[in-house]
Amino acid sequence: MSAPTTSSTSTSSAAGRTPAAEPVPTGVQTLPFAKAINAGLRAALGGDDKVLLMGEDIGPLGGVFRVTDGLQASFGADRVVDTPLAESGILGTAIGLALRGYRPVCEIQFDGFIFPAFDQITTQLAKMHYRSRGRLTVPVVVRVPYGGGIGAVEHHSESPEVLFAHTPGLRVVSPGSPQDAYTMIQEAIASPDPVLFFEPKGRYWEKGAVDLSEGPYGRRAAEQQETADVQDVAADEQPVRESITVREPVTVSEANGFSTLNTAVVARPGTDLTLVAYGPTVATALKVAEAAASEGTSIEVVDLRSISPLDTDTVVESVRKTHRCVVVHEAPTFLGTGAEIAATVTERCFYDLEAPVLRVGGFHTPYPVAKIEHEYLPSLDRVLDAVDRSLAF
Amino acid sequence: MTAPIEPTEALQTDEDAPVQLVAPDGSRVSDDRNAPYRARTSHLGTEELRGLYRDMVLVRRFDTEATALQRQGELALFAPLLGQEAAQIGSGRALAPQDVAFPSYREHGVAHTRGLDLAEILRLFRGVDHGGWDSEAHNFHLYTLVIGSHSLHATGYAMGVQRDGLVGTGDPERDTAVITYFGDGATSQGDVSEALGFAAVNNAPVVLFCQNNQWAISVPTSTQSRVPLYRRGAGFGVPSVRVDGNDVLACYAVTAEALERARSGGGPTFIEAVTYRMGAHTTSDDPTRYRTRAEEDYWRDRDPIARLHALLVAEGAWDDEAAAALEAESEALGERIRTSVRALGKPAAASMFDHVYATDHQVVSRESAWFESYESSFTDQGGHR
Ligand SMILES: Cc1ncc(C[n+]2csc(CCOP(=O)(O)OP(=O)(O)O)c2C)c(N)n1
Numbered sequence: 001m002s003a004p005t006t007s008s009t010s011t012s013s014a015a016g017r018t019p020a021a022e023p024v025p026t027g028v029q030t031l032p033f034a035k036a037i038n039a040g041l042r043a044a045l046g047g048d049d050k051v052l053l054m055g056e057d058i059g060p061l062g063g064v065f066r067v068t069d070g071l072q073a074s075f076g077a078d079r080v081v082d083t084p085l086a087e088s089g090i091l092g093t094a095i096g097l098a099l100r101g102y103r104p105v106c107e108i109q110f111d112g113f114i115f116p117a118f119d120q121i122t123t124q125l126a127k128m129h130y131r132s133r134g135r136l137t138v139p140v141v142v143r144v145p146y147g148g149g150i151g152a153v154e155h156h157s158e159s160p161e162v163l164f165a166h167t168p169g170l171r172v173v174s175p176g177s178p179q180d181a182y183t184m185i186q187e188a189i190a191s192p193d194p195v196l197f198f199e200p201k202g203r204y205w206e207k208g209a210v211d212l213s214e215g216p217y218g219r220r221a222a223e224q225q226e227t228a229d230v231q232d233v234a235a236d237e238q239p240v241r242e243s244i245t246v247r248e249p250v251t252v253s254e255a256n257g258f259s260t261l262n263t264a265v266v267a268r269p270g271t272d273l274t275l276v277a278y279g280p281t282v283a284t285a286l287k288v289a290e291a292a293a294s295e296g297t298s299i300e301v302v303d304l305r306s307i308s309p310l311d312t313d314t315v316v317e318s319v320r321k322t323h324r325c326v327v328v329h330e331a332p333t334f335l336g337t338g339a340e341i342a343a344t345v346t347e348r349c350f351y352d353l354e355a356p357v358l359r360v361g362g363f364h365t366p367y368p369v370a371k372i373e374h375e376y377l378p379s380l381d382r383v384l385d386a387v388d389r390s391l392a393f
Numbered sequence: 394m395t396a397p398i399e400p401t402e403a404l405q406t407d408e409d410a411p412v413q414l415v416a417p418d419g420s421r422v423s424d425d426r427n428a429p430y431r432a433r434t435s436h437l438g439t440e441e442l443r444g445l446y447r448d449m450v451l452v453r454r455f456d457t458e459a460t461a462l463q464r465q466g467e468l469a470l471f472a473p474l475l476g477q478e479a480a481q482i483g484s485g486r487a488l489a490p491q492d493v494a495f496p497s498y499r500e501h502g503v504a505h506t507r508g509l510d511l512a513e514i515l516r517l518f519r520g521v522d523h524g525g526w527d528s529e530a531h532n533f534h535l536y537t538l539v540i541g542s543h544s545l546h547a548t549g550y551a552m553g554v555q556r557d558g559l560v561g562t563g564d565p566e567r568d569t570a571v572i573t574y575f576g577d578g579a580t581s582q583g584d585v586s587e588a589l590g591f592a593a594v595n596n597a598p599v600v601l602f603c604q605n606n607q608w609a610i611s612v613p614t615s616t617q618s619r620v621p622l623y624r625r626g627a628g629f630g631v632p633s634v635r636v637d638g639n640d641v642l643a644c645y646a647v648t649a650e651a652l653e654r655a656r657s658g659g660g661p662t663f664i665e666a667v668t669y670r671m672g673a674h675t676t677s678d679d680p681t682r683y684r685t686r687a688e689e690d691y692w693r694d695r696d697p698i699a700r701l702h703a704l705l706v707a708e709g710a711w712d713d714e715a716a717a718a719l720e721a722e723s724e725a726l727g728e729r730i731r732t733s734v735r736a737l738g739k740p741a742a743a744s745m746f747d748h749v750y751a752t753d754h755q756v757v758s759r760e761s762a763w764f765e766s767y768e769s770s771f772t773d774q775g776g777h778r
Contacts, residue, residue: 061610084578364756372740
């Protein structure tokens with residue numbers, strides 16, 4: 001009693017499709033977060049045959065948030081792979097593929113479902129390079145939609161980033177703007193180190209300008225476009241074009257523009273207080289700064305971008321200027337990113353501080369039910385309250 | 394890497410045909426293979442068959458109502474069971490009162506057979522509760538959203554039942570079995586394989602009931618397995634059966650046999666109920682992106698409720714009076730679901746600090762106290778945000 005079409009017709013047709021020759025788009029576009037990541041993935045898939053995506057429902061469905069929308073249609077089911085429903089399996093096989101020279105980008109459907117893969121990520125992925133004394137690299141990216149605010153059910157709104165940041169060997173990052181989302185996903189893929197790429201799912205629909213010539217693959221696509229244009233002009237005299245199709249794998253390093261994964265960025269300059277945020281709270285922090293400005297307070301917003309490594313220099317430089325610091329994240333504050341920053345800032349800026357470093361974040365409770373999640377999340381009001389407390393010292 | 398797109402059917406043999414007692418047209422099926430199962434349903438008379446039909450109609454009504462409530466913005470999300478009524482009612486009705494069920498998140502039909510008020514379940518989907526029903530009162534554990542996890546809990550629970558000497562005593566009031574429900578996608582999780590292993594080597598009184606509804610969100614069963622799922626049991630030494638999941642009598646009989654084996658000390662059974670998820674995976678899902686109309690039509694013709702209806706009619710066990718009574722009952726259920734869901738208020742924000750630990754915890758107490766004073770600072774000012 002089997003249906004006539006039990007096998008996935010959609011998957012098989014996609015599998016038969018040959019990778020598209022369509023050029024990777026360049027130029028500046030206004031894109032929502034999710035589409036910016038999609039464009040970054042497209043650039044990487046188009047720029048390096050060794051890049052492949054794997055995960056649950058990322059093919060014909062395009063992922064439950066549509067972040068991989070259209071990618072299987074363009075690149076085929078060998079490059080954009082719907083896996084069995086097994087996170088440990090996804091990460092474990094990704095490690096094997098990476099050891100074989102591939103660059104797997106794994107999607108974990110929701111934050112709360114990363115834990116079946118926790119063992120592979122923390123005991124295996126994080127330690128391969130170290131154990132092999134640098135002989136082995138495992139360039140695996142793990143994309144995780146995380147954070148709350150979308151009215152979801154249990155296990156769909158968590159912020160487990162510090163569980164990974166506490167593990168040496170992993171890079172843990174989270175973009176705060178569509179532009180960074182686009183650039184950072186590419187740098188994560190080109191990074192020889194494993195990267196946990198936390199996507200603020202509550203911001204997926206928020207738009208921003210994205211320069212598609214940014215990022216290692218975007219830059220390459222833009223350069224190729226230029227070469228192609230030049231050759232088009234010169235086509236009559238010189239019809240040779242092969243150079244465009246010869247592709248060295250892209251890898252990033254300090255030397256060739258490995259920037260967003262290592263450095264925080266000042267998202268808004270200010271003089272009276274430093275507000276440190278990342279991922280979903282960057283937008284909140286910017287709104288707080290806006291609101292505070294109307295009351296005459298000048299807030300500098302630092303977007304960390306990366307939690308591990310933590311760019312404390314940028315934070316310290318800002319605090320030396322403003323003398324006050326508030327850290328905002330959705331994850332519980334207890335033993336969290338804010339605690340780390342507070343300790344570091346206290347050590348390095350003790351004599352510059354006018355107030356203790358304050359934290360605004362989640363409580364030491366499981367993520368609560370949707371109806372009261374806004375009381376749990378660091379809201380505009382709660383951040384403003386901390387800003388007032390800091391200024392009152 | 395080649396995508397695993399080979400259809401599972403290619404590797405199926407005649408032996409893999411599911412146990413069936415009623416054909417899609419409502420006629421009874423008698424063959425050598427189903428003889429022992431037929432025997433297990435011989436005591437089901439008109440009243441019992443009507444009861445199974447009533448169960449299925451009521452949970453479908455609940456399902457329709459919940460889906461509508463989600464569309465009206467009253468629920469954050471809903472996971473419909475549409476199409477899986479026979480698998481759930483058949484297996485659920487085979488349970489003895491003392492048996493314990495460990496569901497995933499779509500087992501509304503099983504919940505109904507356990508006497509749980511279906512409105513309780515919607516608290517979870519409305520976002521006012523993480524699923525805080527009294528699982529011991531109903532021998533129906535909390536829903537589990539992390540795929541496959543609870544198959545191990547069920548197995549461990551069954552190991553406990555066995556240690557407590559509640560297996561093989563011969564006393565039908567005492568002997569206890571455990572059943573766990575999961576989907577075809579879940580069989581790919583390590584936890585489910587580990588559950589099969591633990592169940593087998595411990596001879597645990599557990600039934601692992603897989604509802605193969607053909608899809609794990611957008612991914613067909615052929616992406617999970619190259620062989621029919623029920624065959625996975627064999628490698629672990631767990632007796633396994635494949636049953637027509639849209640045939641409520643077959644589901645009842647196969648589960649009843651497995652539960653009895655478990656209660657009597659015969660150990661675990663793996664059941665694959667071949668069924669179909671007729672609706673979306675959840676209300677956030679769009680099935681048109683991954684499946685065809687032809688496939689949906691094929692399965693609509695195998696609707697489990699229509700099948701039992703045809704049987705009741707053919708056997709003269711159904712009439713207008715019964716139909717009207719059931720219609721009134723399901724109308725009343727729908728009304729009650731609507732009103733009770735709309736009446737569910739927002740929990741107090743401070744309740745998020747309750748029950749994080751069973752004993753005092755300084756971090757939580759401190760944060761809770763801070764939150765209280767923070768909240769009251771707004772009311773003190775006479776307003777709220
Ligand atoms: C560990 C884990 N990974 C991913 C998910 C997201 N998810 C929820 S349901 C689902 C598909 C489940 O399919 P199946 O096991 O066949 O059960 P069905 O929903 O079809 O009854 C997925 C991938 C999850 N809940 N848990």
